[in-house]
Amino acid sequence: MNVLIDRFDVFAGGFWLTFQICLLAAIGALILGAVVAVLRISPVPPLRAVGTAYVTVFRNMPLTVVMFFAAFGLPALGSNADFLRIPLLDQVFSRLGADLPYFRFALIALVLYTAAFVCEALRSGVNAVPPGQAEAARSLGLTFGQNLRHVVLPQSWKASVVPLGSVIIAMIKNSALVGFFGVAGDLSQSADQLTSAEGYAFIPVAIGISIGYLIMTVPLGALLDRLEKRQAVAR
Amino acid sequence: MRIKRVAALAVAAALSVGLAACGGDSDEGTGAGSKSFAAGSTMEKLNKAQKIKIGTKFDQPGFGLKGLSGKPEGFDVEIAKIIVKELGIPEDKIEWVETPSKVREDSIVNGTVDLVAATYTINDKRKERIAFAGPYYEAGQNIMVRKDDSSITGPDSFKDGTKKVCSVVGSTPLEEIKKHVKDVATQVVPFDTYDKCRDALKQGQVDAVTTDNVILLGYIAKDEASFKMAGDNFTKEPYGIGVKKEDAAFRTFINDTLEKAFADGSWKKAWDNTAGKFGATLGNPPTVNRY
Amino acid sequence: MSTGEPLIVLEAVNKWFGPLHVLHDVSLSVGKGEVVVVIGPSGSGKSTLCRTINRLEPIDSGTITFDGRPLPAEGKALARLRSEVGMVFQSFNLFAHKTILENVTLGPVKVRKEKPAAARERALALLDRVGIANQAEKYPAQLSGGQQQRAAIARALAMQPKALLFDEPTSALDPEMVGEVLDVMTSLAREGMTMVVVTHEMGFARHAANRVIFMADGQLVEDAPPAEFFANPRSERARDFLSKILTH
Ligand SMILES: Nc1ncnc2c1ncn2[C@@H]1O[C@H](COP(=O)(O)OP(=O)(O)O)[C@@H](O)[C@H]1O
Numbered sequence: 001m002n003v004l005i006d007r008f009d010v011f012a013g014g015f016w017l018t019f020q021i022c023l024l025a026a027i028g029a030l031i032l033g034a035v036v037a038v039l040r041i042s043p044v045p046p047l048r049a050v051g052t053a054y055v056t057v058f059r060n061m062p063l064t065v066v067m068f069f070a071a072f073g074l075p076a077l078g079s080n081a082d083f084l085r086i087p088l089l090d091q092v093f094s095r096l097g098a099d100l101p102y103f104r105f106a107l108i109a110l111v112l113y114t115a116a117f118v119c120e121a122l123r124s125g126v127n128a129v130p131p132g133q134a135e136a137a138r139s140l141g142l143t144f145g146q147n148l149r150h151v152v153l154p155q156s157w158k159a160s161v162v163p164l165g166s167v168i169i170a171m172i173k174n175s176a177l178v179g180f181f182g183v184a185g186d187l188s189q190s191a192d193q194l195t196s197a198e199g200y201a202f203i204p205v206a207i208g209i210s211i212g213y214l215i216m217t218v219p220l221g222a223l224l225d226r227l228e229k230r231q232a233v234a235r
Numbered sequence: 236m237r238i239k240r241v242a243a244l245a246v247a248a249a250l251s252v253g254l255a256a257c258g259g260d261s262d263e264g265t266g267a268g269s270k271s272f273a274a275g276s277t278m279e280k281l282n283k284a285q286k287i288k289i290g291t292k293f294d295q296p297g298f299g300l301k302g303l304s305g306k307p308e309g310f311d312v313e314i315a316k317i318i319v320k321e322l323g324i325p326e327d328k329i330e331w332v333e334t335p336s337k338v339r340e341d342s343i344v345n346g347t348v349d350l351v352a353a354t355y356t357i358n359d360k361r362k363e364r365i366a367f368a369g370p371y372y373e374a375g376q377n378i379m380v381r382k383d384d385s386s387i388t389g390p391d392s393f394k395d396g397t398k399k400v401c402s403v404v405g406s407t408p409l410e411e412i413k414k415h416v417k418d419v420a421t422q423v424v425p426f427d428t429y430d431k432c433r434d435a436l437k438q439g440q441v442d443a444v445t446t447d448n449v450i451l452l453g454y455i456a457k458d459e460a461s462f463k464m465a466g467d468n469f470t471k472e473p474y475g476i477g478v479k480k481e482d483a484a485f486r487t488f489i490n491d492t493l494e495k496a497f498a499d500g501s502w503k504k505a506w507d508n509t510a511g512k513f514g515a516t517l518g519n520p521p522t523v524n525r526y
Numbered sequence: 527m528s529t530g531e532p533l534i535v536l537e538a539v540n541k542w543f544g545p546l547h548v549l550h551d552v553s554l555s556v557g558k559g560e561v562v563v564v565i566g567p568s569g570s571g572k573s574t575l576c577r578t579i580n581r582l583e584p585i586d587s588g589t590i591t592f593d594g595r596p597l598p599a600e601g602k603a604l605a606r607l608r609s610e611v612g613m614v615f616q617s618f619n620l621f622a623h624k625t626i627l628e629n630v631t632l633g634p635v636k637v638r639k640e641k642p643a644a645a646r647e648r649a650l651a652l653l654d655r656v657g658i659a660n661q662a663e664k665y666p667a668q669l670s671g672g673q674q675q676r677a678a679i680a681r682a683l684a685m686q687p688k689a690l691l692f693d694e695p696t697s698a699l700d701p702e703m704v705g706e707v708l709d710v711m712t713s714l715a716r717e718g719m720t721m722v723v724v725t726h727e728m729g730f731a732r733h734a735a736n737r738v739i740f741m742a743d744g745q746l747v748e749d750a751p752p753a754e755f756f757a758n759p760r761s762e763r764a765r766d767f768l769s770k771i772l773t774h
């Protein structure tokens with residue numbers, strides 16, 4: 001178990017990078033997923049079709065394939081995903097602004113992929129709201145947007161929280177793939193570095209890595225449980 | 236050094252004669268009891284069982300690559316076959332187990348395989364958990380660049396922090412090159428396969444691919460118009476045969492076998508039929524390290 | 527009470543749900559201040575008729591005009607039209623996450639852009655009028671069915687609509703609560719509100735309606751003043767229906 005102490009820097013560095021990717025990807029996926037969900041429930045058929053097509057494509061494609069397209073397709077199209085070099089944000093997350101684009105590519109892939117699941121989690125919440133609620137809002141003259149904002153979404157949150165949490169937790173675990181697509185030094189890559197390149201025994205390293213992921217996922221799960229309980233009381 | 240090697244070869248030759256004598260009519264003989272080994276040794280056990288499990292790579296051109304035949308082919312595979320033959324076990328009784336870099340130590344420690352021949356660099360860290368026979372080849376880390384690029388001449392070319400270099404997750408070369416770059420986060424690009432590194436190099440997303448020279452030679456052989464080597468090997472990567480740490484007798488047996496193969500030409504033949512086809516030169520046999 | 531000037535006009539309206547022909551060449555005119563009660567067997571298309579008037583259901587052919595203008599398609603104009611036509615549902619459909627007061631002020635504040643304070647004042651007056659001013663701060667689930675339906679009526683009234691549509695407003699209520707809701711509806715009718723009411727409450731139809739419409743199989747079978755309809759239904763279907771309803 002010495003490896004946990006001797007190479008603490010490797011674990012800590014990996015944790016910090018994975019945390020950055022997950023934070024950014026979660027924000028991106030929640031925003032994009034919400035947009036796609038709005039498309040999917042909008043009253044305009046072509047928009048609905050776009051939303052449905054998006055979900056069909058990204059929910060059914062393996063993440064490795066999405067990652068591959070991001071890492072090799074974007075450069076082939078001449079893009080280095082420079083639009084993600086967001087001023088100020090790239091001060092905090094230095095790799096966002098780096099010349100090397102793989103952090104941005106991996107982020108794009110994670111966001112695109114996860115957004116499809118975020119959309120479905122949000123939509124399952126919306127579907128859990130009795131249709132009479134939206135109908136009453138419509139009959140009052142609320143527009144689609146007002147209806148969502150004031151009537152449907154506040155009630156759908158409760159039913160969305162748990163599936164959304166599962167989606168984000170799955171995303172954190174999925175982020176382990178970024179190390180295979182050009183991003184140096186994430187948490188699960190630390191495991192590869194220590195075991196296969198440096199020859200440490202697998203079990204202690206795996207325990208260290210697991211602790212790293214649990215530090216991110218367990219508090220998130222607890223937070224979501226709390227949120228859900230609080231909303232239940234507010235009823 | 237030279238004298239030592241000559242002496243070693245002499246010992247090996249003597250031993251092989253001895254072994255052949257014990258083996259009965261011919262050293263081609265296989266089957267249980269076809270050779271005699273010390274009672275209770277791994278060699279005796281394997282010879283009695285008439286089967287052996289060998290870990291190798293299935294994706295390493297020239298060394299261990301599983302192709303259409305369904306069986307792995309390459310230099311590692313040929314070396315393993317020489318050892319198996321010396322154990323008096325027929326070639327078709329070998330069970331080939333894929334051992335990617337990550338699982339090699341654990342496969343040996345857990346007894347999933349009897350030995351590992353898988354571009355397996357001998358180093359002290361690994362010796363804490365397993366033991367190495369050999370080396371049977373001395374590879375070295377090198378750098379492959381685009382053919383028209385003369386700005387990279389060796390690992391020091393990454394010092395100024397601009398050039399980007401690709402290698403495979405969890406590999407020794409990846410950790411090695413990290414020591415030569417200015418900033419890992421913006422210069423080092425890991426992928427899960429060398430094929431992806433090659434594609435990224437071709438696309439211009441990275442400026443170099445680094446790993447053991449033999450692997451790079453395989454890529455250059457396939458696409459000489461696009462790639463070339465930049466400079467000489469800058470590390471020594473002695474490839475060894477991995478066995479259980481405590482099994483000194485088996486290690487000695489393999490070392491003897493390797494020395495015999497160096498002497499009788501079967502080592503060179505194995506090379507010429509496999510990795511040697513990529514145009515890499517073999518040089519003199521390395522000195523077996525009996526530690 | 528009716529001025530005779532038409533407010534809601536349906537002409538040759540047809541509506542299908544897939545292969546099901548739910549509204550069959552329905553033509554109907556409702557004048558300003560008029561109270562029209564719609565009756566008919568279950569599945570005859572009464573709810574659908576009600577819902578087409580504020581375009582909660584789109585129609586397949588025919589025209590519907592409201593206050594002289596044809597119903598607009600989906601969008602802002604439709605939202606404006608809907609705000610002028612109040613609707614009261616069988617299952618109340620109060621917003622479960624908002625208090626009764628918030629239920630009543632939501633429309634005025636968000637759709638009519640009224641000042642929250644003014645909307646609140648008017649909402650309290652309306653709640654007082656339907657007799658539940660003391661429930662203003664409660665959530666819908668804390669109220670009885672009758673109170674919820676009266677809150678729903680107050681919510682519709684808060685938009686100062688030109689007409690109110692009721693789809694079986696008392697069918698989900700326990701019998702002892704039916705009266706309190708009908709009382710509110712009757713007083714609205716007296717004050718000249720234009721109303722289309724789908725109901726099985728024959729008492730209300732007799733006393734408060736100007737006309738009774740009988741529907742069967744998506745068709746408008748009879749259209750007569752209540753006294754005439756109840757005394758002397760012309761069609762076999764209506765006679766049959768009435769005999770079943772009035773015996774219990
Ligand atoms: N959304 C819908 N989809 C399909 N069929 C429907 C829908 N709404 C109503 N119907 C059908 O249309 C017919 C008329 O329904 P409705 O207008 O609710 O009748 P009523 O209110 O008179 O009982 C019924 O056969 C009903 O099953």
Ligand SMILES: [Mg+2]
Binds near residue numbers: 694
């Ligand atoms: Mg109905």
